[in-house]
Amino acid sequence: MNLDWNNLGFDVRKTNAVMVTRFVDGAWTPMEADASFTMSLNPYALVMHYAVACFEGLKAFRQKDGRVVMFRPDENAARLRRSAAYLGLPEPPVELFIQMCEECVRRNLDFLPPYGHGASMYIRPILMSVHPQIGLSPHPEVVFAVMGTPVGTYHGSTLKAFSAVIPGNYDRAAPKGSGSYKLAGNYAPTFRPYNIAHAQGYGEMLFLNSGTREFIDEFGSSNFFAIKDGTYITPLSDSVLPSITNKSLQVVATDLGLKVEKRHIPLAELADCQEVGACGTAVVLTPISRIDVKPVLEEAEVTASYRFCEDGAVGPMCTKLYRHLTGIQFGEVEDIHGWCYPVC
Numbered sequence: 001m002n003l004d005w006n007n008l009g010f011d012v013r014k015t016n017a018v019m020v021t022r023f024v025d026g027a028w029t030p031m032e033a034d035a036s037f038t039m040s041l042n043p044y045a046l047v048m049h050y051a052v053a054c055f056e057g058l059k060a061f062r063q064k065d066g067r068v069v070m071f072r073p074d075e076n077a078a079r080l081r082r083s084a085a086y087l088g089l090p091e092p093p094v095e096l097f098i099q100m101c102e103e104c105v106r107r108n109l110d111f112l113p114p115y116g117h118g119a120s121m122y123i124r125p126i127l128m129s130v131h132p133q134i135g136l137s138p139h140p141e142v143v144f145a146v147m148g149t150p151v152g153t154y155h156g157s158t159l160k161a162f163s164a165v166i167p168g169n170y171d172r173a174a175p176k177g178s179g180s181y182k183l184a185g186n187y188a189p190t191f192r193p194y195n196i197a198h199a200q201g202y203g204e205m206l207f208l209n210s211g212t213r214e215f216i217d218e219f220g221s222s223n224f225f226a227i228k229d230g231t232y233i234t235p236l237s238d239s240v241l242p243s244i245t246n247k248s249l250q251v252v253a254t255d256l257g258l259k260v261e262k263r264h265i266p267l268a269e270l271a272d273c274q275e276v277g278a279c280g281t282a283v284v285l286t287p288i289s290r291i292d293v294k295p296v297l298e299e300a301e302v303t304a305s306y307r308f309c310e311d312g313a314v315g316p317m318c319t320k321l322y323r324h325l326t327g328i329q330f331g332e333v334e335d336i337h338g339w340c341y342p343v344c
């Protein structure tokens with residue numbers, strides 16, 4: 001495939017096939033490859049108006065020695081099952097999830113970026129209720145589809161820092177809501193503040209716990225971590241998505257000799273942190289240069305501003321963690337924890 005592997009960005013590309021299975025009469029139909037990238041849905045399908053859908057995001061890599069691997073697909077399978085259970089949808093078995101992702105990568109191999117460009121294939125599994133109804137009673141008629149598209153990193157191909165804003169007048173998740181599940185419905189309400197924050201030059205939004213607004217929760221599309229006096233700290237919260245990248249970085253941090261603490265992080269503690277980063281499959285590890293606190297996102301007032309690094313001067317621990325994690329994914333660093341699942 002003749003693509004500009006160094007400048008892929010994070011866009012959707014039509015590839016050879018989408019893998020599809022349906023839950024019919026209590027069982028999953030044999031998976032099929034669909035080349036049309038078109039699905040016909042009844043306009044009353046539950047997903048269309050009530051967002052009865054959950055999804056995942058994971059990556060496949062072509063490694064230094066030519067092998068193709070997926071990063072920790074068993075973890076994504078478990079998380080999708082947890083989201084499905086929350087929505088009352090049938091939970092795809094772990095083996096089916098992995099088979100669908102594996103087959104998606106195999107059928108789209110010519111879209112998998114070659115080694116050496118820092119690029120990978122983003123795999124997007126989605127589970128949705130397509131049953132036509134207007135009542136809120138559960139009646140699952142479900143499609144499980146897996147797509148894959150070649151991507152660079154979310155924020156560009158090099159490790160560069162982004163500024164973030166805490167929007168005082170927006171929450172990502174309700175205190176006893178669905179924030180810790182990867183539900184389609186969690187994301188729609190973040191588009192409006194994202195558009196405003198981006199127009200103001202911020203790369204990310206950081207949300208506080210919505211109940212008391214005392215502690216840091218997570219970024220809109222990724223988890224939060226900070227480096228404070230040789231310790232990797234990350235929020236303990238019921239409304240944060242349990243990030244597989246964060247889980248992996250906590251292990252990498254320990255391997256690199258850092259202490260790891262998962263606990264409540266008061267906003268004011270930002271003043272004592274040397275480095276801050278956003279982590280997730282899409283953002284990988286994106287250092288944060290500055291965090292502004294704005295009581296009202298739409299207005300100019302900034303009540304506090306925390307600085308961590310200048311753009312282009314990324315902190316040493318963020319750099320080490322990034323190199324180690326991506327080193328494992330690209331087969332440059334020994335995968336001592338067995339995170340890379342071989343595809344071919």
Ligand SMILES: Cc1ncc(COP(=O)(O)O)c(C=O)c1O
Nearest residue numbers: 221222223241243244245280281
């Ligand atoms: C809200 C949110 N938090 C965190 C993450 C990071 O999770 P993971 O590392 O499993 O991709 C994501 C992206 O998947 C996300 O959408």
